[in-house]
Amino acid sequence: xxxxxxxxxxxxxxxxxxxxxxxxxxxxxxxxxxxxxxxxxxxxxxxxxxxxxxxxxxxxxxxxxxxxxxxxxxxxxxxxxxxxxxxxxxxxxxxxxx
Numbered sequence: 001x002x003x004x005x006x007x008x009x010x011x012x013x014x015x016x017x018x019x020x021x022x023x024x025x026x027x028x029x030x031x032x033x034x035x036x037x038x039x040x041x042x043x044x045x046x047x048x049x050x051x052x053x054x055x056x057x058x059x060x061x062x063x064x065x066x067x068x069x070x071x072x073x074x075x076x077x078x079x080x081x082x083x084x085x086x087x088x089x090x091x092x093x094x095x096x097x098x
Contacts (some may be wrong), residue, residue, distance in 0.1 A: 031068065031069050
């Protein structure tokens with residue numbers, strides 16, 4: 001979901017397997033190449049966000065090529081201030097690659 005911090009994720013393209021979609025998204029969002037066969041399923045989550053149901057499939061890998069870097073900079077949330085009870089919390093933009 002745009003505007004949220006998350007692992008690389010998106011829906012399936014026509015004819016795509018879940019593993020090939022995960023490998024594609026890893027490349028599109030963070031610039032690493034992963035063979036779909038190197039992705040190992042570790043969890044399935046059924047959730048509801050903003051009134052919409054969705055299912056997330058989570059994979060792990062120990063093999064990839066490339067250096068992770070943010071590639072969809074337009075999807076990063078700007079710094080914001082939120083309040084929890086009486087205490088204010090300052091949320092900073094995540095610093096990657098340091």
